[in-house]
Amino acid sequence: MDTKNKGFATKLIHAGFHGDHTGTVNVPIYQTSTFAFRNAEHGAALFAGKEEGYIYTRIANPTVKAFEENIAELENGSHAIATSSGLGAVSTVFLALLSGGDHMISTDSVYGPSRGLVEKQLSRFGVTSSFVNTSKLEAVKAAFRPETKLVYVESPSNPAMLVTDIAAVAELAHSRNCLLVVDNTFASPYLQKPLDLGADVVLHSVTKFLNGHADIVGGVIVTKERDLCKRIRPIMVNFGCNMDPHQAFLVLRGLKTLSIRVERAQENAIKIARWLETHPKVEWVRYVGLESHPQHELAKKQMSGFGSMISFELKGGIEAGRKVMDAVKVATLAVSLGGVETLIQHPASMTHAGMSKEAREAAGIGDGLVRYSVGIEDINDLMSDLEQALQKA
Ligand SMILES: *Cc1c(COP(=O)(O)O)cnc(C)c1O
Numbered sequence: 510m511d512t513k514n515k516g517f518a519t520k521l522i523h524a525g526f527h528g529d530h531t532g533t534v535n536v537p538i539y540q541t542s543t544f545a546f547r548n549a550e551h552g553a554a555l556f557a558g559k560e561e562g563y564i565y566t567r568i569a570n571p572t573v574k575a576f577e578e579n580i581a582e583l584e585n586g587s588h589a590i591a592t593s594s595g596l597g598a599v600s601t602v603f604l605a606l607l608s609g610g611d612h613m614i615s616t617d618s619v620y621g622p623s624r625g626l627v628e629k630q631l632s633r634f635g636v637t638s639s640f641v642n643t644s645k646l647e648a649v650k651a652a653f654r655p656e657t658k659l660v661y662v663e664s665p666s667n668p669a670m671l672v673t674d675i676a677a678v679a680e681l682a683h684s685r686n687c688l689l690v691v692d693n694t695f696a697s698p699y700l701q702k703p704l705d706l707g708a709d710v711v712l713h714s715v716t717k718f719l720n721g722h723a724d725i726v727g728g729v730i731v732t733k734e735r736d737l738c739k740r741i742r743p744i745m746v747n748f749g750c751n752m753d754p755h756q757a758f759l760v761l762r763g764l765k766t767l768s769i770r771v772e773r774a775q776e777n778a779i780k781i782a783r784w785l786e787t788h789p790k791v792e793w794v795r796y797v798g799l800e801s802h803p804q805h806e807l808a809k810k811q812m813s814g815f816g817s818m819i820s821f822e823l824k825g826g827i828e829a830g831r832k833v834m835d836a837v838k839v840a841t842l843a844v845s846l847g848g849v850e851t852l853i854q855h856p857a858s859m860t861h862a863g864m865s866k867e868a869r870e871a872a873g874i875g876d877g878l879v880r881y882s883v884g885i886e887d888i889n890d891l892m893s894d895l896e897q898a899l900q901k902a
Pocket residue numbers: 594595596597620623663667692694695713714715716717726727728
């Protein structure tokens with residue numbers, strides 16, 4: 510079926526699927542490392558790029574390609590490159606678009622390991638960087654240097670839930686001959702389409718909402734233009750961070766329900782966020798769907814829904830955080846997010862424990878901050894679970 514002019518939910522289920530001679534209704538797992546050539550001439554034509562086809566799974570594989578075609582349509586992009594993990598996608602994009610001597614600008618509260626990759630690894634190869642609060646346009650403007658090549662934004666960001674004006678930053682970046690890359694993991698293409706807002710590249714940790722079932726790790730890059738894909742794809746192949754066919758099969762299965770999963774999870778999330786806002790043990794709640802969120806109006810403008818990630822600050826600080834973690838029974842105490850199951854974690858004693866208290870606070874991560882990824886369980890069970898846990902805080 511040609512899904513180009515179909516709706517989002519139809520694309521989720523059908524885009525990238527072309528069937529085969531058996532009548533299969535799903536993309537099979539092409540569990541093979543290599544592909545036979547018909548003859549020497551065929552092999553030579555494939556290597557020369559004169560004919561389309563498969564050579565070796567690190568370069569391309571039919572199950573992986575089905576996922577790439579699907580996500581490229583969902584993001585309104587031209588091409589996609591699947592990777593072994595979300596960080597595989599981040600590092601592939603940086604390695605493709607930055608060289609020694611180049612400078613990049615990024616969100617200060619970006620996913621920790623993405624920042625570590627730039628500050629600890631790429632810095633060894635002469636790449637410099639400025640991490641600023643990208644929700645403030647003046648801060649982005651002030652960070653440009655003559656050698657700036659890339660702006661890398663995460664919106665909403667983790668775990669501060671800051672929203673960046675993607676269209677405005679795209680304009681700023683393009684006026685200085687820079688590319689804009691957006692990490693769209695927290696929103697998913699169901700709620701936000703950065704390429705439509707002016708970004709050149711969008712990437713995901715597929716591990717989170719796209720797959721949605723906490724059973725694989727994966728990543729993907731989608732480019733607006735074919736030429737950018739031609740620049741980035743060989744880097745994925747050279748550095749060897751391809752997605753494998755079994756991984757792609759599970760992602761294709763999880764992806765089919767993205768729209769109904771996100772709908773249900775955000776329906777739960779707004780109820781929980783509003784209730785937490787009135788709770789005596791809670792100092793404040795940060796959820797982009799609340800009127801009290803500093804960029805709520807911007808989120809309304811560039812997103813079609815508010816998602817299911819909530820951060821809240823407990824009045825009792827680090828001790829209260831630990832007590833709530835130990836008391837929850839329906840929510841699972843674990844990192845990651847975007848799955849059907851509700852996950853809870855405490856950044857100050859877990860994901861961000863390696864940072865100094867000052868650095869944490871500068872990034873908006875207080876000692877009592879709890880990150881809550883709302884799943885699709887029954888709302889009453891989630892609320893009574895949190896209520897009994899908060900009583901112990
Ligand atoms: C998890 C995550 C990543 C990294 O993805 P992995 O699949 O864990 O490698 C990158 N960005 C964001 C926003 C994430 O949440």
